[in-house]
Amino acid sequence: MMLPSKPANGHKRSVVYLRVSSRGQLLTDYDPEGISIPAQRVACSRRSAELDADVIAEYVESARSARSIDGRPEFQKMMARIKAERDVDYIIVYARSRMFRDSTDAALTKRELRAMGVQLISIMDHTEDNAIGDLVATIIDGVNEYQSRASGADIAYKMGQKVIRGGSIGRAPIGYLNVRDHIEGREVRTIATDPARGPLVVMAFELYATGSYSFPDLRDVLTDAGLRTKPTKNRPKGTEISIHKIGALLRDRYYLGYVTHDGVEYKGRHAPLIDIELFNRVQEVLYEQRGAGTRARVYNHYLKGMLRCHRCQARIIIMSGKSKSGLRYLYFMCRGRQEHTCDLPYIRLDDVEKAIETHYATIEIPQDLRERISAGIDAACSADTAVSNGLRAQVAKRLAELDIQEDRFLDMVGDPDWPQEKILKRLRGIRDEQARLHAQLDRAERPDLDAGRAAITAVLDLLTAPGDLYRLAGDDGRRAMNQALFHALYIDAYEGGPAVALDHPTDPIAPLLNVHRGVQHESGDADRIAAREVTALLATALNGGCSSNDPWVELRGFEPLTPSMPWRCATSCAIAPCVATARRRCHASV
Numbered sequence: 001m002m003l004p005s006k007p008a009n010g011h012k013r014s015v016v017y018l019r020v021s022s023r024g025q026l027l028t029d030y031d032p033e034g035i036s037i038p039a040q041r042v043a044c045s046r047r048s049a050e051l052d053a054d055v056i057a058e059y060v061e062s063a064r065s066a067r068s069i070d071g072r073p074e075f076q077k078m079m080a081r082i083k084a085e086r087d088v089d090y091i092i093v094y095a096r097s098r099m100f101r102d103s104t105d106a107a108l109t110k111r112e113l114r115a116m117g118v119q120l121i122s123i124m125d126h127t128e129d130n131a132i133g134d135l136v137a138t139i140i141d142g143v144n145e146y147q148s149r150a151s152g153a154d155i156a157y158k159m160g161q162k163v164i165r166g167g168s169i170g171r172a173p174i175g176y177l178n179v180r181d182h183i184e185g186r187e188v189r190t191i192a193t194d195p196a197r198g199p200l201v202v203m204a205f206e207l208y209a210t211g212s213y214s215f216p217d218l219r220d221v222l223t224d225a226g227l228r229t230k231p232t233k234n235r236p237k238g239t240e241i242s243i244h245k246i247g248a249l250l251r252d253r254y255y256l257g258y259v260t261h262d263g264v265e266y267k268g269r270h271a272p273l274i275d276i277e278l279f280n281r282v283q284e285v286l287y288e289q290r291g292a293g294t295r296a297r298v299y300n301h302y303l304k305g306m307l308r309c310h311r312c313q314a315r316i317i318i319m320s321g322k323s324k325s326g327l328r329y330l331y332f333m334c335r336g337r338q339e340h341t342c343d344l345p346y347i348r349l350d351d352v353e354k355a356i357e358t359h360y361a362t363i364e365i366p367q368d369l370r371e372r373i374s375a376g377i378d379a380a381c382s383a384d385t386a387v388s389n390g391l392r393a394q395v396a397k398r399l400a401e402l403d404i405q406e407d408r409f410l411d412m413v414g415d416p417d418w419p420q421e422k423i424l425k426r427l428r429g430i431r432d433e434q435a436r437l438h439a440q441l442d443r444a445e446r447p448d449l450d451a452g453r454a455a456i457t458a459v460l461d462l463l464t465a466p467g468d469l470y471r472l473a474g475d476d477g478r479r480a481m482n483q484a485l486f487h488a489l490y491i492d493a494y495e496g497g498p499a500v501a502l503d504h505p506t507d508p509i510a511p512l513l514n515v516h517r518g519v520q521h522e523s524g525d526a527d528r529i530a531a532r533e534v535t536a537l538l539a540t541a542l543n544g545g546c547s548s549n550d551p552w553v554e555l556r557g558f559e560p561l562t563p564s565m566p567w568r569c570a571t572s573c574a575i576a577p578c579v580a581t582a583r584r585r586c587h588a589s590v
Contacts, residue, residue, distance in 0.1 A: 014053040014090040014121075015078060016044040019061035019098045037062070040094040047092055047123050056088070057081065069105045070314055076341065079112075088118050095124040096140050101148040104487060104504060106141040108313055110134075163261035166269035173254055174229065174241070175201035175273055191270040198273055200227040201255065205274050208250055209281040215243045222246075250282050301330070302479035303352065309344050310492040310501040312336035318349070332491070347498045352491065356482075359489070359500035361467035365516050370460050373515065377456055395437050402437075406430050459508050463516075485509050
């Protein structure tokens with residue numbers, strides 16, 4: 001819904017974004033929108049009124065489960081409207097998880113909205129528009145992404161296990177039916193033969209195996225025999241089976257009684273409709289007599305999946321073209337342009353490759369800065385060792401005192417002159433404290449600090465001369481470097497050709513690049529900038545987002561630790577060794 005461009009009451013303006021991720025959430029009430037959407041609308045409208053803002057537009061994303069904002073058309077419409085009109089003060093959502101399931105999308109959108117003076121209001125998350133609010137929002141977005149990915153991985157694993165045990169997932173192919181069986185009070189979702197379409201599928205195989213039927217002829221015979229697709233809400237009577245569907249049906253080994261997961265075939269629990277002899281005869285007709293093989297059109301370029309459009313943040317895909325002289329060539333194209341929402345021109349593949357090489361030359365860390373970083377890491381590790389040793393000494397001293405007390409009370413046990421209940425109570429207290437201290441000692445034991453220092457050194461090595469290494473590396477080495485250093489590279493087209501307008505470094509790399517770029521662009525002391533950013537490296541790169549251990553150092557710079565500081569340090573690095581592996585792969589491919 002749209003209202004006039006300027007409100008008469010002078011209030012601020014807001015837009016409301018509502019979303020449910022599955023169709024099942026819409027089918028829960030007499031209202032076709034279900035329960036969730038109306039409830040979100042009421043809460044968002046109330047919040048807009050509290051902000052003294054008029055709701056000028058509402059965007060409803062119904063049954064959209066896309067993890068990325070690229071797959072949500074209503075979100076794209078909302079952002080396009082805000083950019084075009086520039087008259088919105090707030091975007092109001094029920095919860096940030098309704099809008100973002102990807103922390104990268106959240107960060108880029110936040111920056112874009114802030115540039116336009118638009119504030120994102122989440123009713124459930126209570127984030128304020130200040131530094132603390134930004135920190136909380138970033139944590140929430142990271143948790144939402146983790147939950148989304150973890151849930152997806154859990155579902156994928158369970159579905160994979162079902163297939164490995166012979167079960168089928170998804171909608172049954174034509175000739176079979178999805179049914180619910182009840183066994184000992186349990187409902188089991190399984191597959192049964194379709195009594196109406198199953199025999200017609202068998203007939204399709206038998207007729208085509210004779211070699212006398214083309215796909216159009218076979219379709220006509222099957223249609224006359226009554227074969228139609230399964231009914232849907234929009235097509236309750238089904239439709240005629242298509243030529244493409246016939247070709248897929250005749251190649252599908254599911255009809256032999258097999259199921260497939262990750263390219264591996266397993267014996268299925270469903271009943272086969274045909275035998276292997278008939279299936280092989282059909283394949284002989286398909287591939288030997290009619291040459292019905294498929295032509296692969298997969299381009300495994302080392303930049304595939306790494307590039308995004310700087311203008312619309314959509315993915316950049318690789319395509320094949322043909323010149324006027326008939327020569328084939330490859331080029332990159334923005335998905336937004338494909339969907340008519342972006343104006344990034346087509347870019348030739350070799351021009352993009354040169355742009356990436358040029359960008360690698362800009363991320364090289366100078367030798368003097370590397371030495372300052374290494375010195376700071378050494379100081380932090382030395383301080384950690386000193387504090388760990390001091391803590392262990394204090395705990396050991398207390399344990400010795402408890403051992404003396406324990407022996408003293410044990411001597412009193414059984415003596416009728418002493419209160420036995422109180423003695424036993426004191427003994428239990430001593431043993432509980434001993435257990436806590438032993439656990440504290442176990443937590444204080446850390447792996448060798450040299451291993452962690454070596455991991456960070458590997459990252460520094462990779463950034464010492466990345467441009468030269470990238471130019472010398474082969475395709476596999478370049479792919480490994482891209483994946484180790486960046487989540488994404490954002491490309492734009494300029495008068496001089498394409499260039500990397502923005503990069504999104506991986507967690508171990510980002511703090512080091514922040515040091516390098518901060519020293520280049522910020523005024524002030526280089527050591528202060530290095531100290532500020534390298535602490536982020538130690539807290540995030542070594543922790544890596546994929547380790548449950550504590551970070552090496554707290555966010556404090558390179559000052560020595562003191563016994564009053566409450567935190568501990570970790571030495572394990574779950575992600576940096578991947579960088580070292582990438583460097584070895586690069587050298588191997590030269």
